Amino acid sequence: MRAVAVALLLVLASPAWADSDMPPAYWADRQLPDAGQEARALALMEELRCLVCQGQSIADSDAEMAGDMRDLVRRRIAAGERPAQIRGWLVERYGAWITYRPPAEPVTWPLWIAPLVLLGGGLALVAARLKRRSRT
Structure with a gap:
């Protein structure tokens, strides 16, 4: 009986273990100080599909992975990369389905x-x- 109760508790607690204890990425929910860079980053984020939700862009998704991708996009834009370069890198890494504008x-x-x-x-x-x- 005790083993059944422990197994039941483990099954019920498993979704809680799926959450990360990591803090959100720095630029996940912050805007870049340069308005032009932020506008380019936001336009690109609207075109990229969330890897977790797949039905939302990374700009709209609350998934942790989408936050990491927003951080990546903002960091690369701030470093001077063009949106086309970032999109190309992501398509090369994840495939063409990651973008809402397939080639x-x-x-x-x-x-x-x-x-x-x-x-x-x-x-x-x-x-x-x-x-x-x-x-x-």
């Missing part, structure tokens, strides 16, 4: 073409319906 490569062509095909199909359906309706 136009043969692998991603379906992502760019599919909306046009769907729009064309929808317009064709509407035109066919209007043509059929005008006959009656």
Whole structure:
């Protein structure tokens, strides 16, 4: 009985162990002193997908990893790197899915073409319906 109680406590306490005891990264929630640099950093952070949430940008996410990435972006911008260089480094490290602006490569062509095909199909359906309706 005691072993079952200990096992149950361990299972219930496991989410608490998932939290980090580390303090947040310095630039995670602070703005850069230079307004131009901060604007470039924020624009880039809006384009980068959170590695934990994947449905939010790192600018919007409260995940610890997103805070670390915000810190990384701000540090690199402050060091003089261009946003394109930082984006390129992150894409090289994590893959093209990390950015909300995937590059136009043969692998991603379906992502760019599919909306046009769907729009064309929808317009064709509407035109066919209007043509059929005008006959009656």
